[in-house]
Amino acid sequence: MTTTRGPLDGVRVVEVANMIAGPSAAALMADLGATVVKVEPPTGDILRGGHRPLDPTITAPYPDPWWQLDNRGKQGIVVDLTTDAGVEVVHRLAADADVFLTNLTDDRRARYRLTPDDIRAVAPTVVYAHVGGYGSAGPVAGAPAYDMTAFFARGGVQGVIGQPDDPPHAFRPGQGDHTTALALLSAILAALRQRDRDGTFQSVQVALYQVATWTLSSDLTVTLLDGAPLERTARADWPTPLTCRFRCADDRWIALCMPGPKDYWDNFCVAVDRLDWTADPRFADGTERFRHGPELVAACDEIFATRPRTAWADRLDAAGVIWAPVQSLTEITEDPQAEALGIFTTLEDPATATTFRTVAAPFRIDGSHVAVRGPAPGLGEHTVSVLRDAGYDEATIAELLANGVVRTT
Numbered sequence: 001m002t003t004t005r006g007p008l009d010g011v012r013v014v015e016v017a018n019m020i021a022g023p024s025a026a027a028l029m030a031d032l033g034a035t036v037v038k039v040e041p042p043t044g045d046i047l048r049g050g051h052r053p054l055d056p057t058i059t060a061p062y063p064d065p066w067w068q069l070d071n072r073g074k075q076g077i078v079v080d081l082t083t084d085a086g087v088e089v090v091h092r093l094a095a096d097a098d099v100f101l102t103n104l105t106d107d108r109r110a111r112y113r114l115t116p117d118d119i120r121a122v123a124p125t126v127v128y129a130h131v132g133g134y135g136s137a138g139p140v141a142g143a144p145a146y147d148m149t150a151f152f153a154r155g156g157v158q159g160v161i162g163q164p165d166d167p168p169h170a171f172r173p174g175q176g177d178h179t180t181a182l183a184l185l186s187a188i189l190a191a192l193r194q195r196d197r198d199g200t201f202q203s204v205q206v207a208l209y210q211v212a213t214w215t216l217s218s219d220l221t222v223t224l225l226d227g228a229p230l231e232r233t234a235r236a237d238w239p240t241p242l243t244c245r246f247r248c249a250d251d252r253w254i255a256l257c258m259p260g261p262k263d264y265w266d267n268f269c270v271a272v273d274r275l276d277w278t279a280d281p282r283f284a285d286g287t288e289r290f291r292h293g294p295e296l297v298a299a300c301d302e303i304f305a306t307r308p309r310t311a312w313a314d315r316l317d318a319a320g321v322i323w324a325p326v327q328s329l330t331e332i333t334e335d336p337q338a339e340a341l342g343i344f345t346t347l348e349d350p351a352t353a354t355t356f357r358t359v360a361a362p363f364r365i366d367g368s369h370v371a372v373r374g375p376a377p378g379l380g381e382h383t384v385s386v387l388r389d390a391g392y393d394e395a396t397i398a399e400l401l402a403n404g405v406v407r408t409t
Contacts (some may be wrong), residue, residue, distance in 0.1 A: 006033020006369045011192070013037065013099040015074070016081075016090060016114060018045040020177035021147070021208065022103040022131045023070045025184040029099070030073030031361045031370055037097075037386055038074045039090055041081065042407055044379045045071070052173070063349035063356050066174075068376045072347065072358070076377025077386045078407040081112040085405040090114065091122045092390050098195075099188055101129045106142035120201045127191040127202045131184050135207040147176025147208055155212025160219065164232045180211045182362075239293035240286070242268060245326065246304035248312055253326035254304070264321060265289070271312075271319035272303050333357075349375050380408040 011034040015026040023038070023045070030036045038045075051066040077093075080086040091113075094100045100119050102109065109115045109130075116128045130136070133145020134154075148171065152158045155176070158168035184206045191202035213220060219230050238244045242258040242265070258264040263286065269277045283289045289296060304312065309325060316323045325331070332338055345360040361370055383406050387397050400406045 003367070004369050006031070006371075007365060008032040008034035011035070011099065012097045013101060014090070014093045014097040015039065015101045017101055017103040017131070019047050019103070019146075020066075020070055020174045021180045021184065022101055022129075023047070024174075024178055024181040025129075025131070025188065026074065026101055027070050027072055028181065028185050028361055029188070030373055033369065033373075034099075036074040037093060037382075038071060038076050038377065039079050039093070040076060040379060042078055042404075044078075047071075048379070061352035061354060063347075063352050063354055063375075065356070065358070068347065068349065068356075069358055070174075071376035073373035073375075074377055075382040075386055076380060077383045078380035080405055080407075081114075083403075083405050085400065085403065087113050089387070089390075089400070089406060091118075093386070094119050094123045094126060096390060097123060097126055098192065099127045099129060101131075101184075101188070103131045105132065105144060106136060116201075116203045124201055125195060125199055127188055127195055127204060129184060129188050129191070129204040129206070131180060131206045131208075133207060134209050135205055145208060147171075147174070147180070150208035151176030151180065151212040155209050156216050156220075157212055160216065160230050160232060162232060163234050166232075176208055176212060179215060180206060180208050183211045183214070236297065237294050238297050239290040241293075241296050241300045242289075244297055244300070246300055248304055248309040249306060250308035252309040254309060254312060254316070254323055255326055256321065256323045258322050260286070267319045267321050271315045271321050272300065274303070345372050347372060347375050351375075351378060378409045380406075383408045 008029055011029070013026055013029055013034050013036040015023060015036055016039045017023050017026070018040075026036045026038070045067070047070065048067050049064055051064060054062065079089050081090065100123065102114060104112070104114060109118075116130075119126060119128050132142065133150035134140045134143055136142060152171050152175075153168070157171070157176075162169045184204070187204045187206055191204050194200075195202045223230065233239075235244065242256055245253055245255045247253050256268075258268070265283070265286075266278050269275055277283050281288070282292050283296070307315075313325070327335065333344070338344065342360055342364065343362075344357045346355060346357055348355050358372065360372060364370055383401075384397060387400070387406065392400075397406075401408065
């Protein structure tokens with residue numbers, strides 16, 4: 001069945017958020033068919049123009065990739081929330097919305113009258129969704145945060161990744177934010193269902209810190225039981241080659257993951273051409289192999305260094321071993337599996353008259369239309385049309401523009 005309708009067709013979202021976590025959740029709702037109105041300050045969202053430097057050989061006009069990724073398919077309006085009239089504009093937009101999404105800190109929400117109680121007063125059946133670093137309770141409640149601080153650092157991710165003596169590893173921009181966006185989207189969709197069942201105001205809270213702990217919950221549940229910290233393991237001391245990483249002759253890496261319950265040892269021995277290991281009493285079962293893990297890893301380092309990764313790919317696949325290449329970003333963009341999954345999609349950017357590839361939503365729904373609906377808005381691009389849709393007459397719109405309460409491109 002083909003359709004142009006998305007699961008969230010008819011749902012209206014008002015977003016008063018910046019950077020990545022909140023806006024990317026709203027972008028996914030736009031992919032699902034929702035009408036998303038993004039409210040920006042006169043200076044614009046600070047994500048605009050913030051992407052990592054492009055290849056210096058690129059001199060032709062190019063789109064703003066981070067901005068396009070997390071704001072595609074939205075309508076953009078500029079509102080000065082430092083004015084009472086600007087706050088009233090946002091309240092009027094919220095009154096017609098199904099979802100009000102914000103990442104403003106607690107003090108700014110209070111200053112601009114955008115707290116849950118403020119929005120409930122004008123939109124008694126809306127889903128109010130807030131995403132922040134640490135939530136709204138506790139000793140650091142409402143503190144400013146980025147995913148690098150709340151998610152990776154305080155959230156423990158940096159504390160468990162890497163070699164034992166390594167300093168905390170840096171992570172790539174948006175990793176924690178985009179993970180948090182998926183949690184935020186899940187909570188909003190559940191709240192929408194609850195709202196539709198009983199017609200009541202719903203308040204959703206998601207914190208980067210809390211989402212980080214969920215991603216580490218397999219380890220945290222053990223620490224909660226025994227109280228012991230997780231000790232990082234050096235690769236040279238890894239207890240089994242079946243879950244280790246190895247460098248190939250061409251300096252590319254492969255990752256193996258065969259934790260059980262099936263014992264892949266014989267398959268692995270075939271792949272690395274060491275059938276003698278299948279009869280070696282030191283490696284007779286998983287327990288013995290764990291005792292001799294560092295010895296095996298060192299031997300496998302020498303073996304994998306004898307062939308390029310493409311050669312190992314054929315051998316590992318033929319032996320039925322579970323593995324994957326450790327790919328660069330360039331390799332992912334050229335990966336036929338990525339193409340088959342529809343990981344990338346193409347957009348046209350009117351501002352630069354360019355066509356470019358971006359990342360699509362990380363899921364599909366058969367029989368429904370989930371797709372990027374258009375480019376991200378220019379600053380204030382839809383201010384006038386959004387106000388018209390909200391019921392403002394032309395004279396009032398002209399007055400708001402003249403007074404600087406709202407602005408256009």
